[in-house]
Each structure stands twice: as structure tokens, then as C-alpha cells.
Amino acid sequence: MPEIYNSTQLRRELHGLAELGLDVKNTAAFVLQKLRALGIEADYVPGSYGVLGVIRGSEPGEVVLIRSDMDALPFKNPDGSVTAVHACGHDAHMGMLLEAASRLVGKIRRGTLKILFQPAEETMQGALLMVEKGVLDDVDIAVGAHVRPMQDLKPGTLCAAVMYSGFAFPIVTVHGKPAHGSRPQLGVNAIDGANAIITAVNSIHMTPDVHWTIKPTQIKADGAMNIIPPVCTMRFDIRAKSNQVMTGLLDKFKQAVKGGAEAVGCTADIEMGKVGPAPDYDPEITKELADCINEVAPGRLAPNCGGGGEDFNFYKTAMPKLRTGFFGVGVGVTPGLHNRDMHFDDTLLPVGAAVFAAFVLKHLG
Ligand SMILES: [Zn+2]
Ligand SMILES: [Zn+2]
Secondary structure, eight states, rough: OOOOOOOOHHHHHHHOOHHHHHHHHHHHHHHHHHHHHHOOEEEEETTSSSSHHHHHHOOOEEEEEEEEEEEEEEHHHHHSSSEEESSSSHHHHHHHHHHHHHHHHHTOOOOEEEEEEEETTTTOOOOHHHHHTTTTTOOOOEEEEEEEETTOOOOOOOOBOOOOOEEOOOOOEEOBBBTTTTTTGSBBBBHHHHHHHHHHHHHOOTTTTOOEEEEEEEEEOOOOOOOOEEEEEEEEEEEESSSHHHHHHHHHHHHHHHHHHTTTOOEEEEEEOOOOOOOOOOHHHHHHHHHHHHHTTTOEEOOOOOOOOOOHHHHHHHSTTOEEEEEEEEEEESSSSTTTTOOGGGGGGHHHHHHHHHHEEEEEE
């Protein structure tokens, strides 16, 4: 019998290895060694520090992928140096996935189980990189999980679907024309352009049936107190709970920026950046995850919760036929995710590992 791993213990070991983005060399070596020690066929995802373990059943069946992220977050020290800290709980996710893997060795009868450790979730590069490398090509179902803050889930409870938002953080550059402050009629004030854009953006209306929000978060115009500023840059934070609403919202945003700028004689460019997708979970998979939670933790299924963004959702937009699900694990994260002092009760992690294992066995056992 292979060893059964303990996700609490593994999380504590992985916590000290915190690394950033795509550059998770030591973390990858750790999880690879742990998978191989279980006798699981495992290797790096070529050209990356992603790690993929594979367990094949003897009968044909679905390909199910369970996924953990691997990266930590950078925090600036008083001396200007940067320390990587696992402040989003990705150490916990790796621990749960490794424990689940150890519980599944010898139990996969049909189909194939893929156990994926994905780098660069925080930088929104990892999921699409794994897709590019072909990891998802044959996958029918992909499931992930995230530990949740205290405000979302009481410690010890779990939810079947973490309701993330789609997001975009465009940069807008407004162009006017410089002039001496005493002769404003000879110039075009880029701040006036920014002001008109904000008014136009605040006049956008989308359906109230789906949560969405759009607001300026940064604004900056260089110049002196007596110069009409020719350039003003702005940043917006845009979120929506559905990809359809996000698409409509971004169209209206582009119109508002163009129209607002033109109304006062300015022009404006938009650098849209990466648009993060909202979740598009398969209702059947969410229902099965709820069943698994009821099975392994009776009475501890909580209502769906969530917020923020997650690059797991890129898997679905990149592979439209893929069926996805993503459950939440209540471990009492305080003061919050992405806080350097973030801490939680990691003795609750084995329940999350058990949900992963129960879900896999429903399909491949
Ligand atoms: Zn995070
Ligand atoms: Zn995270």
C-alpha cells in the first residue's frame, strides 16, 4: 500500500518554498518527487515548472483533471527587497491535491486521472500556458478548489461553486494639446477629457440581473500648475459575473471613452490588457461536488460564495467543450487572501482532499 499523505503536513512544508509566477522550480521539484514516491507516472509539463501526474484505469472512460495552483505573492520589505509569501493559500491547494492523489492510487478503474500543478495563477499566465502545452487536449472534466476567507465560509464548511467574477483593468491615455495656463483657449486640457470619460463611463447601464461594476481607480496628468496638461492616463477596474455581460460592458466602455474624449476635443487610446473570464461551471459538475461535500462532510455544505478572479476560468474559455467545477474550502482565512499576515486552520484541509478524491472516484472509480 502506498503512503497516504496528509495535506496539513504537506502544506506546512510547501509554505516555506514560496516562489513566484512561472518560476516555481523548488516547489515543482517537491511535488514531482511526492507524486513519484507514490508510484504515479509524473513529469514536468514541457518547458515549464508545471507538474503533471497521470493515473490510467484499465477500462476506457473519461479523462478527469484535478488542478492546484503553485505560486505565491510578492511582498515588499522595508529595505526594498521582495519576499514571496504563500498569502493566497496555493500551498494548501497543493497539499490537498497531493493527499487526494495518494488516496486515489490503485483506485482508478476507468478512464484517466490527470493531476495538474499549475504555476503562475496570480499572474494569469499559468492556465493558458498549460492549454498551450496540450495538457487539456484530451480532458473532459477539470476541477479545482480554493480556500476561502472567513467572511465567505465558516471554518469547516465547504461550498460547491466559488462564484468568481470576470475582470479587466484597462489603461486609458487621453491626448489633448498643451498651452500656457493663461491661454487655455489655445490648448485642449486632457483632464477635461478624463472628466468627460468618467461621466460617460458612469452613465453605462447593464442588466441588474447580473452583478457588474465599473469604476476609475487611477488618474494621473503630468505638468506644472500653469500648463494645460496634454496627456492624462487613467486606469479602470471592471468586473462582471457573466462573460456575456462583460463583453457588452467592454463594448460600452470603449464607446464611452471615445465619445467622452471627443466631446471635449481630446482623443483617447485604450490598452485593454488581459480580460479574465467569469466562471462558466457545468451545473451537473457543481451538483456532483455538492453531493461529494455532503458525502465526506455531512451537514457542512454552505451556500456558494466568492469574489475576485481566478485564472482556472481560462481553461473553459480556451477549451469550450470542457466541463468545469470549482469548490470552496472554509478554513477561516484571516485577515484575508493576499494579506501578508494571512493565516488559517490548515488542519481542515484533509476534508478538501477528500472531496477531490470522492469526485474523481464518482467518474473513474
Ligand atoms: Zn490570489
Ligand atoms: Zn489564489
